[in-house]
Amino acid sequence: AGAFVLGVGGYFALTFQPTWWQIALFVSLAVVFWWFGRRGRMLVLSATGLWVALGVLLAHVHTVTTATPLLFDGQPTWVKLSGSIEAIDYRVDGQRLYLNDLDVINPNRLQWLEAGGLQVRPRQQRAEFAVGQRVEGQFQVFPIGPPPVPGSIDLQFRAFFQGMSAYAVNVGTVTVLDDGNVQSFNTKIAAIRQSIKNRIFEILGEERGGVLVAMTVGFPRTIQSERLEAYRAAGLAHLLAISGLHMTLVVSWVFWVLRLCFAFGQTRLFPSLWAIPIKKVAILCALAVGLSYFFVSGQAVPVQRAFTMATLFAFAIIVDRRGISLRLLCLAAILVVTVAPEVILGPSFQMSFAAVTVLIIVSSMIPRGSTAGLGMQLLRYAGAIAVTSAVATLATALLTLFHFGQVSLVSVLANVLAVPITALLVMPSALIALLLMPFGLETPFLMLAGYGLDVVQLVANIAQGLPNSTLKVANWPRSIPACLGLALLCAALMKTGRKAYALLILCAIGTLIALHRPADIVLSEDFGLATAVVSKSLIAGPNIDAFHQSFLTDYWRGEVVQMPTQAEVLEQLNQHPQIRCSKQGCLLFDAAGKPTVGLALTREAVDQACDAKIPVIAAVFVPTQCRMPAGATPAQVRENGPIAIWLTKNGKIRLQTDLDRRGRRPWVGARY
Secondary structure (H helix, E strand, C coil), X not given: CHHHHHHHHHHHHCCECCCHHHHHHHHHHHHHHHHHHCCCCCHHHHHHXXXXXXXXXXXXXXXXXXXXXXXXXXXXXXXXXXXXXXXXXXXXXXXXXXXXXXXXXCCCCCHHHHHCCEEEEXXXXXXXXXXXXXXXXXXXXXXXXCCCCCCCCCHHHHHHHHCCCEEEEEXXXXXXXXXXXXXXXXXXXXXXXXXXXXXXXXXXXXXXXXXXXXHHCCCHHHCCHHHHHHHHHCCCHHHCCCCHXXXXXXXXXXXXXXXXXXXXXXXXXXXXXXXXXXXXXXXXXXXXXXXXXXXXXXXXXXXXXXXXXXXXXXXXXXXXXXXXXXXXXXHHHHHHHHHCHHXXXXXXXXXXXXXXXXXXXXXXXXXXXXXXXXXXXXXXXXXXXXXXXXXXXXXXXXXXXXXXXXXXXXXXXXXXXXHHHHHHHHHHHHHHHHHHHHHCCCHHHHHHHHHHHHHHHHHHHHHHHCCCXXXXXXXXXXXXXXXXXXXXXXXXXXXXXXXXXXXXXXHHHHHHHHHCCCCCEEECCCCCXXXXXXXXXXXXXXXXXXXXXXXXXXXXXXXXXXXXXXXXXXXXXXXXXXXXXXXXXXXXXXXXXXXXXXXXXXXXXXXXHHHCCCCEEECCCCCCCCCCCCCCCHHHHHHHCCEEEEECCCCCEEEEXXXXXXXXXXXXXXXX
16 A cells, blocks of 8 residues: 555656656556566565556546646636536635536637636625536636745645636626526535534534534534634644544444444343344444435545545454454555545645554554443543544644644643543534434534533633744655655554664654755745745745735745835845845845845846846846846746745855746646
């Protein structure tokens, strides 16, 4: 499984799009190597190579068959079209409609959009929008931009595999042409989810209800920003996104309650039915409830992975095997990656499997307890939840720092307090409320779940208010998840004497982090200037919008200093010992005080740099006789994407463009 995932990740890390001939040659060589090495000492190495090749082949097939057309032009475009509502995402600031089966009404150069999809933010928020409806309107279409910094979050990659070609805002009214197939399964499920959301909001209000809606029907953006920030600061944000924890709680509660009821009925009411395997019957019923929860929660990728694990766990119980093992975990990873290979680059996949792997390793070291009464079993259950929460939090700490740039130093304690409340009060009450909702008896259980959420919110607020409770780090090397995965494989699969290799890999990770240095200056596509070389604070030029500013803040992990004018930005840059700025631009000096590179904002500055024969990076036209660093002209920035610039001690610069980092891939953009 590790080699299979490595092959998929290696394919997505390529900076070029391989051809079918190259893929076929690589797979053929792997098969030949495996064939000749399958019976000798090279068995493990040849089998690993074969699984890597299969991962590469799967990722290539998935990429070629997806082939979502993306809008790469930097200017918004008008288009009139109709489409079917595939899904609706409810947020604090309104709805988002996801349209597919598009039909461009006015023929123009966007005719190719018919092969993709749109995310629409309707200006009029209407309650009557429903999944399955076909709508029509005039839309302003916006491109999905590249990463603000080379190597940062890639929204184009996500959109490519989600089938989303562009963002759109309607101009005028979105007209509902017809209701579509109201009897379809997806339409009915969407209606159920919407009714559950409305009922929870009616009982608990939008503040508390938004959290419970996120945990039950999978609309996480209905959570108020203040509550969301408190959960993040306390390290409790994983409770808000439906994942393995929620699916495990639902299935396990149903399983144990049904098993207890079946056992009571078998021993006290119907002794003649003693031969029925109540354990297997209970797990099948629990899996059926889990399947219902899977559909109601939105069928997102984390939920798919969680239900796959639950299904394998149930199958192991039915065939009298151990339900939780590394073999089942590997099988689940292979199944999940086979269905959606792109998920391996997301934090959900990486953190979930890292946590479960460590939990399996730790559980194998703990002896099983003896049978006890019901009260003692509940106490052990609460203790097990607290221990697993602490272990999972520690196991995913490095990945949390890598993906989100911060981790709560009190998250272990916060999870030990909050997760048992969620497991013993919030989720059971919410589950009972969902089951009783068709009969109108859900109100007391929704109120009970709300009280539990109040306690969890109190824990989050206390953790957020503690001084120095959050550790923030700058951008880390992109190889960190692969190295962590290799360390986990060594710890899980190797014998006791060789598990020390995992510590060596962790030491290598620490070395990579210590040697990594984020860029000093970033030039966006519109040549807005942003830098973090002054007192580790982000100084953003007036052309840097709030969206890009948030990414740059995460990149440097500094305090935002928003400057109203370009002149004030340049004044701040003058504090750096290697930079001298004026209203016309900046000069970068080496240690001897000799100018080496110019950042020109006006034509006069360009002429001065050209006369001094200094390489110039300019936001205006640069004559051909001037020296320019490769990839740093306005046309090249437009073509190659954002530029990251590193200043060296001798005054020279090192550039990396978005095209250098991502290469020419289907999701990168034709204009590159």
